[in-house]
Amino acid sequence: MEQVHLLLSATTAHLSSLQSSTIIAIAASIVAFLLLPIIFRRSNWRNAPPGPTGWPVIGYLPYLTDRLHEDLHKFSFTYGPIFSLRMGQKPAIVVSSPDITREILKHKDLTFSSRTITEAVRCVTYDATSLVFVPYGARWRLLRKILTTELFSSRSIELLQPARKHQVRVLLKNLYTAWESMTPINIADSTFVVSANLVSNLVCSKNLFDNTKKEGRELKEMVWEILEVVGAPNLADLIPSLKVLDPQGLKRRVWKVVKRFDDFFEKLIDERLEERKKGVKINENGRMDMLDVFMDYRSDKKDDELKEFSRVDIKGMLSDMFVAGTDTSSSTVEWGMTEILRKPTVYKKILAELDEVVGRNRFVEEADIPKLTYFQAVVKEVFRLHPGVPLLIPRRTGEACEVCGYNVPKHTIVFVNVWGMARDPKVWPDPHEFNPERFVGREIDVKGQDFELLPFGTGRRSCVGMPLGHRMVHYSLASLMHSFEWNFSADILEDMSEKVGITLQKAKTLVGIPKPRLSESVYRQKE
Template identity: 40%
Template sequence: MEIHIYELLSYFAYLCLILWVTIQAFTFLFSRTTNNKNKRLPPGPKPYPIIGNLFDLDDKPHKSLAKLSHIHGPIMCLKLGRITTVVVSSSAMAKQVLQTHDQVFSNRTIPDSLRACDHHKHGLPWIPVSPSWRNLRKICNNHLFSGKALDANQNLRHQKVKELLAGVRTMAEAGEAVAIGIAAFKTSLNLLSTTFFSVDWENLPASDMGGIDLRETVWSIMEAAGKPNLADYFPVLQMVDPLGIRRDMTVHFQKMIDLFNGVIGQSLKLREVINSPQKEESNMLDILLNHMENKENRENQLLSKTTIEHLLLDLFAAGTDTTSSTLEWSMTELLKNPEAMSKAQAELNQVIGKGNQVKESDIGRLPYLQAIIKEAFRLHPAIPLLLPRRAETDVEVCGYVVPKGAQVMVNAWAVSRDPKVWENPNEFIPERFLDSNVDVKGRHFEITPFGAGRRICPGLPLAVRMVHLMLGSLINSFDWKLEDGVEPETLSMDDKFGITLQKAKPLTAFATPRH
């Protein structure tokens, strides 16, 4: 009888797994690890043989880890399969990881899914601190997301928000409910594509986009990256990718890389036509390509076409998903708390006038709007478990030893709901920020949705501007009402976990223009 090659490979992988589990069982039973026997590890739940503490997690690990921290403390040690994992869940412990010992914890543990398309070798969030990493950070900080660069193209953001309002107005006139997350995603996508490529991607036909649904692709990437993976807990299984997560991620990554490859290829051909490797910088892709073609980079090879493709992948995936998710959570909280919505609209009426679009120059004069967004970031951090870090050496943290090679995770969701820091931590109370200098820019560890230290998200300045513009304009231009049968007190607040935190049930609401 003919046996398919994949069946043979699966059978071989199964035998390898059985053999490996047997070896690990004997190792656990007869030879306790010697590396950590004299080290005072942080407290934590007792691990089971082989699997460790995997059964202590569920499909919402940010919440299950927060519950464990109430028992074992703000710094705890778990064994996730073969991986020693240290989780911190308080602002004081987050400061130790993100600031005090930032250099020791500056590199990442790499989820197996992020090895797809060699993304871990090129993606800015994942590559180790190195000359290439510093070069990318410098380009982001000094050219892409600097205050000067963002001020220069603020009119573009205003135009994209104006188009968002026009689309909502059309739906309002037709009596259609607005899917807030989708509307925010489209606006974020248009902003990024126009900023980087001078092309409005959302309005292009599917054939021009390679036939891919970018929103679906981006969420698939975020979901796969955050999905529990046996290959992460038992590294020996990475050779077989038992759950197929890396294979799925390869498909999603390749779609976006092919898209960026086509856009970059067109721009490089144009440079050949004008017979110049350097080009007047009309968009951010021109900036990146000019850096790639300059003499210093050609000598040091710090920035390549492949690196640019992976940088764009990170910026577009994270930039669209986190911004749209934060806006959707902000609108959800306002619709669930009509009093806060009324206060925000009253402030907008007074400062810029009812029905007018918010401009970036207005944001500093809208403290209640700023407080609403800080409170939304606090309750619903876009990345609830900040991207994992790795201890480069043994390091003592508050009397405990974090061993070399350990995975270190900051539970930003738990930190920002710590009852020792926040009064009524699970309630939406924007007023708590009105007389507070706490912000989300990595200087205050009570709320760190973008991380902190040298690994802080480089797109933070753009994301903050966009959320203020979109939310302020939407609630000042329209009154909002939930769909029939949905009352504020019954509005679903369930979330679903990926690398980012999405609403489990997307928010839809009816808009009525304010005049």
């Protein structure tokens, strides 16, 4: 019996020793694994900007969330206004200061004028045929020239003014009808339809959507699905060996939406071809819409790589217009209403200025906007805190270069965190405070020359639709504030959480019943 006891004691001691050895070995393995990035790579690349060191192959991806703009903003407080990280196997830099932004997007704009083309982008833009994502070069220059001279020139914008006025007036009258029937209004949906119809007028000179029907809501859902997928970091893009697997299913997901858009675009093109065949005159005022501009284009220059636009080329541009041109303006208007209504003193000042300039016997006109100096300061503050694209649309270096003494390799992803800049106390005093007074009397604008405020981007790749988007945000928001009193519930106004894609929508959208503040005859007048 004693021998058995001794045998058991020896066995137990051996097992205990084995367990201790195993535990030590496992702990050592874990420590070694955690130290691997430090052992094998002390920085992201030779003479890289400072930044977090990630793992081999996967880089810093495990530590990033779907709220990339927030993650990168937090890192800037540790690593500074320019830092580096590896996203999978792709090098990336993040810039969050006006001075460094000026260096890369103004002084070195040519080097930083390319785009990172992801799998989702290829699907949505017909293999990057659209202006937003086409590689920088002759084709990009041609597309930019056509859009700026034919569709977004001062003359074209003026010729589109009746369409803008009509869309806003229809919205205001629909809101009045909703008040009469005590029907709650979803601001995001209603303003989106205004934007969508303006884009459709720009594209094909027609109103294609009605906010009382499901088509407008369906388009909004489709656009958001695309913005959400395109804005999500995709392992298949960042670790190329995973491309064939599509591990997150993002490509499969976006293809379903793209197919619906493609059917919509095919119908628009077929209808226009049939109208042209029958000799139907679309515009009586001499303004050419996008379909006519691109269908009519012919080049007889021998060195032009593009002699005319194919059906696929036109669909790529249609995708740009409907995806990029609808959500940003309507979302900015909703954020603006939210911020204004959360600040009673700001709200009162806006109403006093509107009543002084416009009165209560007519609607706001676009011509009134330049006279609304305080309101313009309010809109700048909305653009500051809620830029349409928080990280702009990422750029990519066309060649290796040097920035602030650091090396930046060729094909580096470049994020400019304008959302983060807006919340940096080194850039703005009390940055989280909605304070329009910071712009009163200051010569600072949103059109790309003041690098602390870049809602439309800057340089070669700035938003080509800025002239229209800038006008519509002012006109729509002023009209909504002037024509109605708004009484949204406190929980809706105080909830400032964001729904994240390439753009940032308000997660809890404004829904309420407006109350007219003008004479009844104003809402009932015919145009």
